[in-house]
Amino acid sequence: MTELYCLLSAIPIIAFIFSMSFLKKSIGVAALISFILAFLIGRCILGASLSMLFSGCLEGLWNTFIIMVVVFSALLLYELLEKSKMLSALSQWVGSHIEDKVDQILMIGWVFTSFLQGVTGFGVPVAVAAPILTGLGVEPRKAVIICILGHAWGGTFGTLGIAWNSMLLQLPDGHDVYMGQTILYTCILLGIYNFICGLLICALYKGKKIKARELMAVALISSVQSMGQLLFALFFNESLACFLASAASMAVLYVWDRSLCRGRTPVSGKRGSGRNGSSHSNAGSVPVVDMGFPFFILSAIVFLLVMPTKFSAALEGCRVGMPVPDPGGGWTLYGAVSVFTHSGTILLTAVAVSFWFYRRKKYLCREDTGKMLRNAGRKTVNAVWPVLFLVMMSRIMSGSGQIGFLASGIGELFGGWVGFASPFIGILGSFISSSNMASNILFTELQLRLSQMQGLNAAAILAAQTAGGSVGNLVAAGNIVLGLSIVGKGGEELKVMRFMAPVCIAIGAVCGFITLLVCQT
Template sequence: MSFDIVQWLAALVPILVLLVLLLHCRWGGDEAASAGLLFSILIAYLVFGGGADMIALAVAKGMWTSLSIILVVFPALIIYEVSWESGAFGVIRAGMQQFTPDKVLQVLAVGWIFVGFLQGITGFGVPVVVCAPLLIGMGVKPLTAVLITLLGQAWGNTFGTLGLAWDGLIGQVDVSNPLILNKTIIWTTAMLGVVNLIAGLLIAGLAGGYQGIKRNAVTVILLGLFQGIGQMGIALLNPMLCNFVVASVSLGLIFIIGRLDYYRQPVELNDPAEEKTDEKNVTANAMNIQQAFIPYVFLIVIAVVVLLNDSVKNYLGQWKLSLSFAGKTTLLGFSTHSYPAYAPLAPLIHSGAFLLLAAIIGYVCYVRWGYIQAGGVQRIMKNSLAKTIPSAIAVIGLIAMSKVMDETGQTTVLAQGVAAVTGGVYPMLSPFIGLLGTFMTSSNLSSNILFGSFQQQVAQMLQIDKAPLLAAQTVGGAIGSIIAPSKILLGTTAAGMLGREGEVISKVIGGAMLLCAVFGVVIYISYQLGW
C-alpha cells in the first residue's frame, strides 16, 4: 500500500492547527474550529483537487450533521436552566446525603454509573450535558465535572445507544462467520471493560484524590468487573441491549452499596467547588429530592418507552427530515456518493426531543408547585440561547471540517499512510485509527463507518485475523470520544466554561493516547502468539 508523503503531511495540517490552537494558544472551540475548517478547505482545494462545488457540499453536509448535536445541546441547557431556576440543584445536593454521606460515592453514582446508564439508552452527548451540571450542583468543580462525564461515557460508546455504533461497524465488514463475530465481540468487550475499570478508578481519584481511589477501589473493581463481564456475556446474545441492561442493574447496585455501613460515614470531596449561597436554593427548601429529579426521571421514562418499544419507535420514526446531495469526485479520484436523503433526521425519536419534552414537563411541574416565579420562562430561554449560540458555531466548524477532510480524501490518506508505513506492526497502531475517526467526527458510529472496512482491508492485506483489528477500531473510537472536540464542547457548554476546551483536552489526551498504545501492543502480541 503506497501513499504520497506530501498529501499525507498536507492532510495532517488541519488537525495540527486545531490541536495547536486549542492546546497551546488556548483558543476557544469556536475560534479553533473556524481556523481548522479554513485550513481543511484550503488543503482540499490546493492539494486534493476538490472543486469549489464539492467543498461547498461537504460544508453543507457538516452543517446538516451538526444540527443533530445542536438539537441535543439546546434542550439539555433548557433542562439545566429549569433546574437552576427552580432551585432543584440545591435540593439534589442536599438529597444525595440521604443516599450516602460519602460524597465520592455520590460522584461515582452520578458521573460513572448514571452517565453509563444514559449512554446505554440515549448517547449523542446526552450523558455529558445532563450529568455535568448535576455534578456541579453536588459541589464538583466545573472542569472536574466535565472530565468525569467524558470518562464515564466512554465505555458505553460502542454498545450504548442500543448498539448503534456496533451496528455501524458490522454493517461495513463481513462477519458472517459466527466465530469471527463472537471473537470480535469478546475482544471488544474485554478492552471496553478495561476502559470502564480505569475510568471508574480515575473518577474516584478526581473526586477524592488518592484516598478516594484507595477507599473505593474494591467497589469500583467489583462493579467494573460486573459491567465488563456482563456486557461481554449479554453482547454474545444481544448486542443491542447489553450495555443498557448492565448499566441499569449497576444503577440499582450502586444505591444498595450506598446503604452499606462502610459508606455511612461522611467523606468530603478532595477539591470541592466553593459553595454558593443562592436565593433560589434557599427559598426552594420545601422541594423534596423526588421533585428535584422530575425532569431527569421523565427523560429516562420517555427514552425507555420510545426506544425499547419497536412499534412506538417505528411509528414516531417514520417522520424524517433530510437533504439531497449529488456525488462529486476530486481531481485525485476520491469520490462521494449521491444521497437522495442524506443523514435523515427523525425529530420525534431524536434525543433532543426527549430532552425538550422532559424540560417542558419539569417546567410545568415546578411552576405548578410554586418553585418558578413569574418571568421564569423568559430567563430560561434567554440563558439557554446565550450558551447555545457560541457552542453551535464551534460544533458546525468542527463537523464541517471533518466532512471536508473525509469527502476530499484527507482522512483516508492519513489512515492509509499509517498502514503503508507500519506494515506488519500496524496492529500496534490500529486503535489510533478508530481514535482518529472519533476525534474528527465526534462519533464512534461515524468512525466505524469511515474506517471499519479499512481495518478489514488491512487485515486481508497482512493476512491476519481481522477480529482484533475490528475490535481495536471501535474501542479506539470509544476512547476517542473522551478527546473529541465536539463532545468536549457539549461539556464545557453545559458546565458554563465555554472557551476552555483546550484545557480539557490537555488533561485527557495523554491518557487516551497511552491507553490506545497499550491496547495496540496487546493486539500485536496476540498476533505474534497466534491467539
C-alpha cells in the same frame, strides 16, 4: 506522488492542532482555518469538483443540525434542573442518605457525574459535582480530578449518545452491519477504563492503600455500569445506555451502603452544600419523584418508543434528510433520521413535560423561561459552531480523497501496529478539541479506511477510536478549565494535566494492546 498527497492531506489536521496548541486560537477559529485549507487542497490540488465540495458542505450542515438539536436539548435540561433547584435537592438527598465517607465520594464523584454525563455532558458533570465534593471536605483540585475521572468513561454513550451517533454519521452507507460487534468491543474497552478510574478515585481520595470493602465497591459499581451499558446499548437504546447504567449503579451503591452501614452513626460534614456553599435547607422537603421527574419521563418516553407497536413503527417511519447533489447530476437524500424517535426530539419532549410539571408545582416562575432559553441557546451556539466547520472539513476530506491518502500514510508508518495506535488517534482528537464527538467526526472515516487497507477488524478499530475519544476526555482542556474555575482554582490547569497525562497514556496503551490482540485473532 502518493507521499506528497499524504503530506498535503495532513495539513488541515496539523493546522488545527497548531492553531490551538501554539497560536492559542479558539477551537472555532482553528476549525474554520482547517476547513478552508481542506477546501482549497481538495479543489486546487486534488481536483475535486465544486459539486462534490458543495455536497460535502451540505452534508456537514445537516450533520451539525442533528447534533445541535441534542446539544440544545441537553443544555436546556441542565438549565431546567438548575433553575428549579433540583440539582441542589438531589445532591443534598444523596449526601444525607449515604453514610460511609468513601461511598459518598464514589456516589458524587463517580456515579452522580456519570448519571449527569448520560444526558448533559459538555463539562456540566464536572461543574456541578466538583463543588459538592469540596463541600464534603475534598481539596478543590482533587475534587476536579475525581469528577473528571468519574465521568470521562461515559464520553461515547453519554449526552444521549451524541458521540456514538456522530461516529455513525461519518460511516458510508452499508457500514452499519457490524455495529453490534462495535458496541461489544467499545463497551469492553470502556469497562476496563471505567474500573481503572474507579480505583484511581479511591486511591486519590484515600491517599493510602485501598481496603477490601472499597475494592469490592469499585468492582460492583464498575460491573453494573459496564455490563449495564453493554446490555442497554445492544438490546435497548444506545442513546440511553450510559444514563440507564449509571442510574442502576446509583441504586446499587445506595443499597450497598445502607446494607453495610446499617446502625452506624452517620458521618458528619458539610453535606448538602450547594455550588456556592449554601445549605439549600428547602432541599430536604422536595420529594424524590420531583427531583428525578425529567429522568423518569425520559425513560418512559423511550420505553414507549422502543416497544414494537404500530404507533412506534409509524413514528419511526417519519424520516427527513438533506437533499445533496450526486455524481450523476441528480439529487439524493443524505443522512435521513427519524423525526419523532431521534434522541434530540425525545429529550426535548421530556424537558417540555418537565417544565410544565415544575411550573405547576411552583418550582419555576415565569421569568425563568426566558433565562433558560437564552442560556441554553448561547451555550449551544458556542458549542456547535466549531463543530460545523469540523464536520464540513471531514466530509470534504472524505469526498476529495484526503482521508484515503492519510489512511495510506498512517498504515505505512505503523504497519502491523495500527491496532495499537488506533486509540491514540481517538485520544488526540479529544485532546485537541475537548470533545469525543469532535474526535469521532474528525477520525472515524480515517480509522475505517485504515482497517480496510490493513485487513483489520473494522469493528475493533472503530471501537478503539471512540473509546480512545472517551479516554481523551481525561486531558480535555475544556473540562479542566471549567472545573477549576468553578471551585476557585483557576491557574492550576498544568498541575491537573501533569496528573492526567500519564493516566491517559497508560489507559490508551491498555486499550491499544487489547485492540491489537483482537485484530490479530
